[in-house]
Amino acid sequence: MKRKALVLLLVVLAAGLVGAQATEIRVLLANHPYGELLKAAIPEFEQATGIKVNVESLQESQLTTKLTTEFATSSSSVDVFMTRPLQEGKMFYKNGWYAPLAGFDFSDFPKNAMNAANFGTKSYLVPLVTEWEVLYYRKDLLKKAGIRPPTTFVELEAAAKKLNDPATGIVGFASRGKGAAAVTQMSSYVYNYGGLYLDNGKAVFDAKPSMDAIRYYGRMLANYGPQGSTSLSWENIMPLFQAGKVAMWTDASVFYGQIVDPAKSQIPADAVGIATFPAGPKTNTPYIVVSWGMAMAKQSKNKDAALKFLTWATSKDLAKRGMLANITMARSSVWSDPEILAKMNKDLVDSRAFAAKNGFPYDRPYMSAVGEARDRIGEVVIASINSAGAAADLDKKAKDMAAKVNELLEDTGEAGQ
Amino acid sequence: MKRGRTGRIVSSILILLISLLILFPFLWILSSSFKKQVDIIASPPRIFSFAPVVTNYIRVFAEQNFPKYFMNSAVVGAVSVAASLLLGLPAAYSIARFRQQRLSVFILVARLMPGISFLMPWYIIFSRLKLMDTYVALILSHMLIVLPVVVWVMSSYFRSIPIEIDESAMVDGATRQRTLASLILPLSGPGIVTATTLSFIFSWNNFMFSQVLSMEKTRTLPIAVYNFVSYAEVDWGAVMAAAVAIMTPAIILTMIFQKYVVQGLTLGAVKG
Amino acid sequence: MAKTGFIDRHFQILAPLPAAIFVVVMIIFPVAYTLFLSFTNWNLTSGNPLQVVALRSYARVLAEPRFLAAFARTFLFTLLAVGAETVIGTALAVLLRRKFVGKGLVKLLLLLPLVAAPVAIGICWNLFYDPNIGLANHMLKLLGLGTLKWVYDAGTVIPSLAIVDIWQWTPMITLIVMAGLAGLSPEPFESAHVDGATEAQILWRVTLPMVLPTIFTAMVLRSIDGLKTFDIIYAMTGGGPGYASETLNIMAFKYSFEYFRMGQSSVVLVFLFLVVLLFSLGIIRLQRISER
Numbered sequence: 001m002k003r004k005a006l007v008l009l010l011v012v013l014a015a016g017l018v019g020a021q022a023t024e025i026r027v028l029l030a031n032h033p034y035g036e037l038l039k040a041a042i043p044e045f046e047q048a049t050g051i052k053v054n055v056e057s058l059q060e061s062q063l064t065t066k067l068t069t070e071f072a073t074s075s076s077s078v079d080v081f082m083t084r085p086l087q088e089g090k091m092f093y094k095n096g097w098y099a100p101l102a103g104f105d106f107s108d109f110p111k112n113a114m115n116a117a118n119f120g121t122k123s124y125l126v127p128l129v130t131e132w133e134v135l136y137y138r139k140d141l142l143k144k145a146g147i148r149p150p151t152t153f154v155e156l157e158a159a160a161k162k163l164n165d166p167a168t169g170i171v172g173f174a175s176r177g178k179g180a181a182a183v184t185q186m187s188s189y190v191y192n193y194g195g196l197y198l199d200n201g202k203a204v205f206d207a208k209p210s211m212d213a214i215r216y217y218g219r220m221l222a223n224y225g226p227q228g229s230t231s232l233s234w235e236n237i238m239p240l241f242q243a244g245k246v247a248m249w250t251d252a253s254v255f256y257g258q259i260v261d262p263a264k265s266q267i268p269a270d271a272v273g274i275a276t277f278p279a280g281p282k283t284n285t286p287y288i289v290v291s292w293g294m295a296m297a298k299q300s301k302n303k304d305a306a307l308k309f310l311t312w313a314t315s316k317d318l319a320k321r322g323m324l325a326n327i328t329m330a331r332s333s334v335w336s337d338p339e340i341l342a343k344m345n346k347d348l349v350d351s352r353a354f355a356a357k358n359g360f361p362y363d364r365p366y367m368s369a370v371g372e373a374r375d376r377i378g379e380v381v382i383a384s385i386n387s388a389g390a391a392a393d394l395d396k397k398a399k400d401m402a403a404k405v406n407e408l409l410e411d412t413g414e415a416g417q
Numbered sequence: 418m419k420r421g422r423t424g425r426i427v428s429s430i431l432i433l434l435i436s437l438l439i440l441f442p443f444l445w446i447l448s449s450s451f452k453k454q455v456d457i458i459a460s461p462p463r464i465f466s467f468a469p470v471v472t473n474y475i476r477v478f479a480e481q482n483f484p485k486y487f488m489n490s491a492v493v494g495a496v497s498v499a500a501s502l503l504l505g506l507p508a509a510y511s512i513a514r515f516r517q518q519r520l521s522v523f524i525l526v527a528r529l530m531p532g533i534s535f536l537m538p539w540y541i542i543f544s545r546l547k548l549m550d551t552y553v554a555l556i557l558s559h560m561l562i563v564l565p566v567v568v569w570v571m572s573s574y575f576r577s578i579p580i581e582i583d584e585s586a587m588v589d590g591a592t593r594q595r596t597l598a599s600l601i602l603p604l605s606g607p608g609i610v611t612a613t614t615l616s617f618i619f620s621w622n623n624f625m626f627s628q629v630l631s632m633e634k635t636r637t638l639p640i641a642v643y644n645f646v647s648y649a650e651v652d653w654g655a656v657m658a659a660a661v662a663i664m665t666p667a668i669i670l671t672m673i674f675q676k677y678v679v680q681g682l683t684l685g686a687v688k689g
Numbered sequence: 690m691a692k693t694g695f696i697d698r699h700f701q702i703l704a705p706l707p708a709a710i711f712v713v714v715m716i717i718f719p720v721a722y723t724l725f726l727s728f729t730n731w732n733l734t735s736g737n738p739l740q741v742v743a744l745r746s747y748a749r750v751l752a753e754p755r756f757l758a759a760f761a762r763t764f765l766f767t768l769l770a771v772g773a774e775t776v777i778g779t780a781l782a783v784l785l786r787r788k789f790v791g792k793g794l795v796k797l798l799l800l801l802p803l804v805a806a807p808v809a810i811g812i813c814w815n816l817f818y819d820p821n822i823g824l825a826n827h828m829l830k831l832l833g834l835g836t837l838k839w840v841y842d843a844g845t846v847i848p849s850l851a852i853v854d855i856w857q858w859t860p861m862i863t864l865i866v867m868a869g870l871a872g873l874s875p876e877p878f879e880s881a882h883v884d885g886a887t888e889a890q891i892l893w894r895v896t897l898p899m900v901l902p903t904i905f906t907a908m909v910l911r912s913i914d915g916l917k918t919f920d921i922i923y924a925m926t927g928g929g930p931g932y933a934s935e936t937l938n939i940m941a942f943k944y945s946f947e948y949f950r951m952g953q954s955s956v957v958l959v960f961l962f963l964v965v966l967l968f969s970l971g972i973i974r975l976q977r978i979s980e981r
Contacts, residue, residue, distance in 0.1 A: 026632070030648055031643070031644060031645075031646060031647040031648060032647060032648040032649075033647070033648075033649075033650075054632070054633050055633065056632055056633050056636075057644070058628075058643070059643045059646045059647070060648055061946070061947075062628060062643065064946060065536075065628075065629075065946045066628065066629060068733070068946060068949065069536055069537055069540050069629055070540065070544075072537065072733060072951070073537050073540055073541045073544075075540065075541055075544040075545065077544070077549070091733055091734050091736075091949060094734070094735075094736030095733055095736055169460070169821070171821075178929060178930070179929060179930070179931060226820075226821050227820035227821055227836075227838060227841070228819075228820045228821075228838045228841025228842060228930075230841075230843075230929075230930045230931070231840070231841040231842070231926070231929055231930040232841070234649070235651050236815075236819065239458035239816070239819075239822065240819075240821055240822060242454075242455065242458055243458050243459055243460040243822050244460070245460060245821055245822060252649070254648075254649040255649055258649075258650060262455070263453045263454060263455060264453070264454040264455050265455055266455055266459060291648075292648075368734035368735070368736070369734040369948065369949075371943075371947035371948050371949070372947070372948040372950075375943075375947075378931075379931060382930065382931050408734075411732070411734075411735060412732075412734045412735045412736070413735065413736070424888060428784050428787075429789070431784055432784060432785065432789070432795060435781060435784075436795055436798055438856075439798055439799065439801065439802060439856070439860070440798060440801070442802075442805075442810070442813055442814065442817070442856065443801045443802070443805065445813055445817070445824075446805070446809060446813050449813070457816070458816065458822060459822075460821070460822035461827060462822070462823075462824045462827055503707075504707045504708040504711060505708055507704035507705065507707075507708075508704060508705035508707075508708035508709070510704060511700060511701050511704035511705045512705065514701075515701040517701065517705065518973075520705055520709065522969075522970070522973065523709065523712070524705075524708060524709065524712055525909075525913070525969065526712075526716075526966070527712045527715065527716050528913055529913055529962055529965040529966055529969065530716065530719065530720070530723075530958075530962055531917050531938055531941060531958050531961050531962065532917070532919070533938070533941055533942055533945060533954075533958060534719050534720075534722075534723040534955070534958045534962075535719045537722065538718045538719040538722040538723075539718075539719065541718075542718060557715065558715075560711065560715075561712070561715050561716070564708060564711065564712070565712075566910065568708060569906065569909070569910060570865060570868075570906065570910070573869075573902060573903060573906040574868065574869070574872060574903075576902070577869065577872050577873075577902070577903070578872070579874070592694055592696065592697040593696075593697050593700040593704075594696055594697065594700065594704075605872075607867075607868040607871040607872055608868050608872065610868070611864050611865060611867075611868040614800070614864070615803075615861060615864065615865075618800070618803050618804055621804065622803075622804065622806065622807070624807070624920065625919075638806075639806050639807075639808075642806045642808050642809060643808060646808065651812065653812065653816075656808065656809055656812055657809060657812075657813070659806075659809070660805060660806045660808075660809030660810075663804070663806050663809075664801065664804045664805055664806075667800075667804040668797065668800055668801070668804060671800060671804075672797070
């Protein structure tokens with residue numbers, strides 16, 4: 001491994017010597033485990049290339065605020081930055097904030113992952129990390145109740161009913177209900193009922209398949225979920241799970257490390273199980289998305305140096321280091337490396353294999369105005385949870401919200417795409 | 418006399434109660450900073466039954482550039498407050514004595530504007546002037562928050578000082594500025610100490626301006642707390658430890674400030 | 690008579706001049722920028738360059754029911770929080786007036802809520818308020834009372850947030866009023882004592898009326914910040930559940946950095962500014978009336 005790193009760095013160095021100058025670049029990272037890994041590794045890059053890296057890391061929504069403020073006022077000094085392809089990708093591309101990456105080698109990235117990186121015929125960002133939806137469950141509680149991990153929505157509901165025990169304060173089921181935050185995790189439910197959020201640039205979450213899913217979701221959370229579900233996102237549910245109050249939890253795959261860490265969780269690691277997301281009545285295509293990528297700023301004044309950094313930061317070697325640190329990277333090759341696989345949780349790897357084969361590459365309506373669209377869909381989710389999926393006017397609400405989302409698509413010129 | 422005694426006991430009990438209410442969340446933050454996460458979120462809540470750890474503090478001080486953030490916050494805070502006193506005290510005095518109500522509201526208007534409306538415009542200006550990531554940009558932006566507080570609090574305070582004091586000094590031949598410096602200011606100890614304390618606290622805690630106008634070199638402490646709010650993790654213990662690490666110097670510095678301000682004032686009185 | 694210098698003669702212009710110039714220079718561009726944007730339709734998600742559309746953005750914002758709701762909510766939250774803070778803060782200042790053992794320590798304690806970082810307060814109180822594992826419901830259960838959903842329910846979120854605001858900002862009012870009390874001249878009190886007035890009578894008839902201007906000063910300052918409260922609402926609920934705790938400032942932030950509708954968010958900011966201005970002017974007028 002060290003040798004491969006050396007070779008890579010020598011290549012970068014050689015390339016650097018051709019147009020050598022003492023340059024500085026400014027890199028903006030997110031508060032993310034991979035960002036931490038990069039920060040620690042940056043001195044290696046600096047030594048090998050002589051390029052000074054000024055790095056800042058910010059919490060994700062503050063990163064967006066800062067990038068937007070800088071790019072929208074055309075006064076930015078950012079060279080390379082981490083980005084969320086599904087949340088801001090379309091908008092950043094439309095405003096010409098990403099630099100096109102011609103000649104970059106994308107062969108090691110799955111086609112699904114490149115969906116979010118390509119616009120037209122060019123690629124504008126490099127996928128970094130992926131996540132997919134899984135079912136976390138308490139092996140001990142299921143065993144005690146004599147249930148096997150659910151593989152369908154019907155089984156999930158039956159299991160939730162059986163495991164729900166108000167007397168001991170344990171809820172049978174938990175999942176995000178906090179409006180916009182819930183939209184991403186509910187997407188798999190929608191897909192498995194045969195529904196979609198958007199289809200050909202039109203909002204279709206008010207159609208029957210999607211509404212069945214939304215009703216199911218609301219019913220599950222109202223009957224077997226924690227108190228105040230409509231305000232809970234992962235940062236609220238995780239402590240509940242870690243405190244032993246949740247029997248089953250559907251969410252993104254990235255939280256596994258923390259719910260088995262004895263310094264954080266009251267549950268012993270061997271009592272925590274991960275299962276592939278259950279199948280719905282129509283299909284089983286949970287989401288598997290590129291949650292973070294890295295891009296070069298079009299306004300960058302140091303494009304050569306920036307490209308060098310980008311290449312290094314998304315390299316196979318660093319991806320391997322990421323995997324060994326339990327970060328689920330986007331590159332394909334690291335997922336077939338036996339040394340890495342030996343270290344990762346087998347169920348996690350299996351759930352990914354399933355999602356990689358059958359999953360859907362989006363977990364939200366893929367559009368520029370996705371922030372507002374998520375809030376609108378979130379209103380329907382909240383209404384469903386508040387009425388256990390049984391509200392008489394739920395269909396009307398969904399239709400109204402779909403109309404609003406269609407308006408957004410029209411306003412941004414993305415209707416019918 | 419008897420009424421006085423029961424009154425004193427009642428108020429003592431009330432003071433104790435209020436102190437506990439104020440302290441309670443702070444005690445929770447303090448004790449959480451010494452807990453492992455599993456103990457912070459435990460149910461039922463573990464108020465006393467946990468094994469304390471210092472790993473949170475180690476993470477806070479070792480991993481992040483804490484000394485640098487502290488220096489930045491301290492320098493920006495001290496200079497913003499000092500500059501605001503320099504500009505604000507004469508203005509407040511003038512407003513109080515000449516009843517310049519509209520001027521006072523005008524200066525206050527600076528504080529009425531929502532912080533977000535400054536982000537983009539200031540970013541444009543400061544980046545064009547190549548002042549990004551400098552103390553100057555931060556100090557100027559903090560002064561905008563702090564100056565109105567100084568002017569507002571002090572103009573009200575000066576108004577409560579009887580005008581006869583000014584008049585007798587001026588009859589003796591002192592100029593207005595001399596009256597202010599040697600006579601009125603020393604009498605305004607409590608007011609100035611309060612205005613200074615609050616101003617320093619506002620600067621110390623400011624997040625929004627510092628986030629946009631600072632980059633790597635001039636990052637301030639409040640931003641450091643967010644270092645522990647990550648994409649898929651909230652490091653509760655470290656956030657609490659970072660909060661304590663931010664609160665403690667603020668209190669110590671305000672204590673130093675208060676002493677310094679009071680000393681400075683009494684010196685002026687002795688000289689004059 | 691001693692000769693009066695240039696500064697002395699022009700004192701009322703020269704003394705406030707630096708401060709006034711500073712304020713003008715710092716705010717003139719942001720004010721113009723925000724005002725200009727409010728007359729455009731600048732929306733980053735469309736990818737189109739901005740166009741001036743006169744009052745069209747205003748119309749769209751006003752037609753949005755969410756805006757009017759945020760408007761009302763901003764007032765509700767501020768009246769609740771600042772009202773309580775003023776009353777409790779003043780009572781505290783009066784209580785802490787006399788010398789007593791540990792007075793310095795208590796004054797220090799008052800600073801603690803003010804210096805706590807909002808994100809830490811938000812996380813701490815969110816955990817405290819959690820209906821499933823939080824200390825608040827735990828204590829309610831111990832006392833035999835029912836549980837609440839605190840910030841996790843649309844019905845109780847505003848009062849729950851107000852409690853946090855009251856905890857954090859009451860000390861500021863206390864400190865300002867304490868300074869005001871310390872500056873009062875002792876004569877009225879001495880003569881009241883001589884006249885045989887009771888403690889309560891002195892408090893109501895002498896102390897409070899004399900310190901009323903200071904109370905108003907504190908209230909104006911606190912109201913301005915209260916109407917614009919952002920940090921704790923953002924850290925705790927982000928405007929939720931749904932939009933139940935969305936105030937104008939939160940809405941402006943969402944419109945700017947989550948929806949990227951710069952034109953419309955500027956409209957919300959203009960309205961927020963007007964609200965704060967009118968509110969402050971209202972209280973200042975009350976203050977003038979109280980000064981008789």
